[in-house]
Amino acid sequence: MDFDFDPADESFREEVRSFIHDALPADIRERNVRNYHANRADTRRWTTILHERGWSAPSWPVAKGGTGWTPMQQFIFDEENFAAGAPLLETGGLKMIGPVIYTFGTPAQHERFNVPFLRGEISWGQGFSEPGAGSDLASLTTRAERQGDEWVITGHKMWTTNGHYANWLYLLVRTDPTQKQRGLSLILVPADAPGVTISPIIDIGEGHSLNEMFFDEVRVPAENLVGEENKGWTYAKFLLDRERAFSAEIPRNKRNFALLKQIAREARRGGRPLIEDGAFAARLAQLESDLDGLTWMTLRALARQGDSSWDLPVGSILKVRGTELQQTIGEMHVEALGDRGAYVYPEPDFATGEHHWPPGPDYAPGVLADFLYRRAVSIYGGSNEIQRTIIARQYLGL
Amino acid sequence: MDFELNHEQVLLQDSVRRFVEKQYDFDTRRKLVREGGGFDPKHWAVFAELGWLAIGLPEKHGGLGGSAVELAIILEELGKGLVVEPFLPVAVLAAQALAAAGVTGEAAQVLADIGTGAARPVLAHGEIDALGEIAFVETAAVRGASGWSLTGRKSLVVGAPFATHYLVSARTSGAPDDPQGISLFLLQPGDAGLERIDVRLSDSSRASEIVLSAAEVPAARLIGTEGNAFAALAAAHAHATTLICAEAIGAMDKALWITRDYLKTRQQFGQPIGNFQALQHRMADMLIELELSRAQLFGALAALGSAPAVRDRAVSSAKVQIGKAARLVGGQAIQLHGGIGITEEYVIGHYFKRLTMINNAFGNVGYHLDRMSRLAAV
Numbered sequence: 035m036d037f038d039f040d041p042a043d044e045s046f047r048e049e050v051r052s053f054i055h056d057a058l059p060a061d062i063r064e065r066n067v068r069n070y071h072a073n074r075a076d077t078r079r080w081t082t083i084l085h086e087r088g089w090s091a092p093s094w095p096v097a098k099g100g101t102g103w104t105p106m107q108q109f110i111f112d113e114e115n116f117a118a119g120a121p122l123l124e125t126g127g128l129k130m131i132g133p134v135i136y137t138f139g140t141p142a143q144h145e146r147f148n149v150p151f152l153r154g155e156i157s158w159g160q161g162f163s164e165p166g167a168g169s170d171l172a173s174l175t176t177r178a179e180r181q182g183d184e185w186v187i188t189g190h191k192m193w194t195t196n197g198h199y200a201n202w203l204y205l206l207v208r209t210d211p212t213q214k215q216r217g218l219s220l221i222l223v224p225a226d227a228p229g230v231t232i233s234p235i236i237d238i239g240e241g242h243s244l245n246e247m248f249f250d251e252v253r254v255p256a257e258n259l260v261g262e263e264n265k266g267w268t269y270a271k272f273l274l275d276r277e278r279a280f281s282a283e284i285p286r287n288k289r290n291f292a293l294l295k296q297i298a299r300e301a302r303r304g305g306r307p308l309i310e311d312g313a314f315a316a317r318l319a320q321l322e323s324d325l326d327g328l329t330w331m332t333l334r335a336l337a338r339q340g341d342s343s344w345d346l347p348v349g350s351i352l353k354v355r356g357t358e359l360q361q362t363i364g365e366m367h368v369e370a371l372g373d374r375g376a377y378v379y380p381e382p383d384f385a386t387g388e389h390h391w392p393p394g395p396d397y398a399p400g401v402l403a404d405f406l407y408r409r410a411v412s413i414y415g416g417s418n419e420i421q422r423t424i425i426a427r428q429y430l431g432l
Numbered sequence: 433m434d435f436e437l438n439h440e441q442v443l444l445q446d447s448v449r450r451f452v453e454k455q456y457d458f459d460t461r462r463k464l465v466r467e468g469g470g471f472d473p474k475h476w477a478v479f480a481e482l483g484w485l486a487i488g489l490p491e492k493h494g495g496l497g498g499s500a501v502e503l504a505i506i507l508e509e510l511g512k513g514l515v516v517e518p519f520l521p522v523a524v525l526a527a528q529a530l531a532a533a534g535v536t537g538e539a540a541q542v543l544a545d546i547g548t549g550a551a552r553p554v555l556a557h558g559e560i561d562a563l564g565e566i567a568f569v570e571t572a573a574v575r576g577a578s579g580w581s582l583t584g585r586k587s588l589v590v591g592a593p594f595a596t597h598y599l600v601s602a603r604t605s606g607a608p609d610d611p612q613g614i615s616l617f618l619l620q621p622g623d624a625g626l627e628r629i630d631v632r633l634s635d636s637s638r639a640s641e642i643v644l645s646a647a648e649v650p651a652a653r654l655i656g657t658e659g660n661a662f663a664a665l666a667a668a669h670a671h672a673t674t675l676i677c678a679e680a681i682g683a684m685d686k687a688l689w690i691t692r693d694y695l696k697t698r699q700q701f702g703q704p705i706g707n708f709q710a711l712q713h714r715m716a717d718m719l720i721e722l723e724l725s726r727a728q729l730f731g732a733l734a735a736l737g738s739a740p741a742v743r744d745r746a747v748s749s750a751k752v753q754i755g756k757a758a759r760l761v762g763g764q765a766i767q768l769h770g771g772i773g774i775t776e777e778y779v780i781g782h783y784f785k786r787l788t789m790i791n792n793a794f795g796n797v798g799y800h801l802d803r804m805s806r807l808a809a810v
């Protein structure tokens with residue numbers, strides 16, 4: 035064992051930090067450091083800037099247009115990116131459908147979708163869940179029928195993150211109604227195809243990132259199928275393992291913990307700094323300890339990424355505790371803001387930057403909206419109940 | 433001891449419950465908070481007509497002389513309906529502050545007018561740097577030729593946009609955290625030097641920050657005696673804290689049963705999700721926290737008439753339990769719903785928002801634990 039950081043990783047961190055410092059436009063930073071939902075225009079602009087540097091796909095191999103970075107380098111990049119207030123890169127394209135396309139799709143599909151995606155030109159929406167198919171995803175009923183050289187798609191998808199920004203959708207659809215998992219396929223659909231309707235779902239933080247999508251006999255060419263027919267389930271699952279080391283969202287937890295400390299230093303209780311309140315300081319220390327544990331587990335998982343002999347369900351462990359930590363930090367943000375933790379600070383207008391905020395410190399806007407939205411992190415991506423079942427069944431053999 | 437409601441109390445509970453069920457369904461509430469500004473005068477008229485506003489007022493001030501138990505019955509039912517009109521800020525917090533301050537003259541009239549709905553005073557006491565500490569007041573009142581001049585800022589004055597009067601606390605002597613030297617003044621909308629900044633809150637109710645810039649207040653508008661308002665403020669906060677616990681219990685109760693019903697109908701993996709033992713145990717824990725909260729509410733209600741140290745210990749103990757329970761019940765009600773739970777269109781997230789606000793109102797868990805240990809040390 036050797037617990038020292040590789041000096042090469044430390045100089046890599048410096049390189050990333052100084053690049054982001056110079057390249058991140060101030061207006062993008064200003065909007066994204068506040069934890070409102072990222073706007074597509076910002077993500078696109080930032081992707082373009084990173085693309086010029088060759089960095090728009092930190093987790094992809096060089097041969098596919100990525101950076102070829104080690105898992106540790108990817109993690110460092112994520113940390114620096116998030117700490118600087120840059121928008122997150124689009125996870126759907128980067129971590130899900132892009133790799134599925136270059137692994138199971140055709141070279142033509144890679145040229146058509148992944149290459150423009152790296153330039154920031156394509157934004158994906160993931161259409162997996164349905165009203166009746168959430169945790170039990172394999173029971174989904176959206177149907178794709180083959181008619182000549184076309185697929186005809188009819189159904190109802192729910193909870194599509196950033197569906198309103200998407201120009202392309204990747205759908206998990208039923209192509210064989212006689213099978214469950216083995217009757218599903220992955221099909222790519224233009225968001226503006228006739229018969230597609232995308233409508234907003236507003237979350238309890240009053241933000242818009244979610245959508246529902248209706249497909250009414252939508253026709254796409256046969257070549258929009260990814261990989262083989264009825265293998266969609268395998269493709270949908272194949273990346274989960276590769277991404278497991280990132281499940282605790284350490285970069286977000288670190289930035290939000292730093293914000294909590296800042297609020298605790300500035301907030302007063304009975305006129306004295308909150309951070310000097312013994313009980314509050316002890317709770318802060320508890321969170322810091324939780325964060326340390328998750329960070330070291332993440333470092334271990336990064337080091338062992340791709341090692342299939344290591345079967346600890348580390349992704350599930352990191353997901354459960356990482357999401358709980360996000361929620362606890364958010365709760366304490368709101369608590370430490372005191373009276374102003376109850377005030378609604380509406381999201382500014384994107385085009386003009388205009389906002390109607392009640393009085394409060396500069397860091398207050400966005401805190402409540404983010405706290406409320408983050409109730410979802412223990413629900414999506416396999417709920418925490420499902421993760422615990424995975425730990426108990428698959429690892430403990432219960 | 434008797435933990436049963438008497439006949440009149442059952443009738444009261446029924447009447448509030450009927451109001452919530454018939455006139456305050458979720459769609460009506462949604463319209464009210466989106467288009468109606470979060471206050472419907474017709475609702476307030478109902479509160480007055482049915483005697484709810486007068487119930488907690490002393491008989492000598494035109495009230496019905498009921499106890500806090502009656503108010504708790506009302507608030508529990510209002511909590512179930514997520515009623516946004518400022519019943520607690522006016523009929524409990526402001527009313528108790530006035531009653532405990534020993535009012536005469538104009539202020540006595542304001543107190544009496546609460547019952548009829550003619551007056552809606554709110555207490556403008558909290559300040560940003562207080563964070564629950566009742567004795568912390570930096571707003572200053574300086575004596576002038578014909579009265580007082582007030583300067584300072586009050587935050588989260590719930591119900592202020594609809595108020596007819598503001599009961600403003602200000603320091604007439606002493607250090608910022610000194611219980612001695614706090615005085616109460618009667619102000620009104622439109623008073624010179626008083627600016628109101630209205631704010632929408634997380635649970636869709638409305639509040640204001642009130643900024644006082646050398647606001648002139650005539651000497652006759654000092655409520656009670658100079659420098660001695662702390663006891664009245666503490667008594668009013670004990671009442672309001674206890675009764676917001678009652679409201680939380682109503683909100684938790686409703687959120688729990690909505691979730692229970694959802695678990696019986698939502699199907700995944702070919703069966704109702706309520707079949708999964710992990711979720712059954714979660715619901716069992718929610719019920720345990722709810723019922724412990726109810727038990728603590730009884731303890732706080734029993735202590736409201738006791739000496740301040742005894743009273744405040746019991747109130748803090750209840751608020752600690754309610755905070756813990758609100759977190760679990762509110763958060764897990766969303767969790768057990770899955771994605772639908774985090775949508776603005778669906779009701780359950782609104783219980784979570786209200787419960788989060790209640791947890792942070794009148795001192796959060798950390799504040800009340802601290803106060804309990806201070807009181808225990810005496």
Ligand SMILES: Cc1cc2nc3c(=O)[nH]c(=O)nc-3n(C[C@H](O)[C@H](O)[C@H](O)COP(=O)(O)OP(=O)(O)OC[C@H]3O[C@@H](n4cnc5c(N)ncnc54)[C@H](O)[C@@H]3O)c2cc1C
Pocket residue numbers: 159160161162163164165167168169170192193194195196244410413414415416417418419420423698700701705708710711767768769770771772774
């Ligand atoms: C913010 C957000 C973003 C999302 N983005 C997308 C997206 O871009 N694309 C997409 O396709 N989907 C997306 N989803 C959907 C997400 O994947 C589902 O919400 C999730 O799978 C849960 O499904 P459900 O909401 O139907 O809840 P349900 O599956 O109905 O679950 C309800 C409750 O039951 C529990 N439960 C279910 N089964 C079991 C069991 N067997 N044992 C114990 N407990 C169980 C759950 O844990 C949960 O607490 C998103 C969801 C959210 C909230």
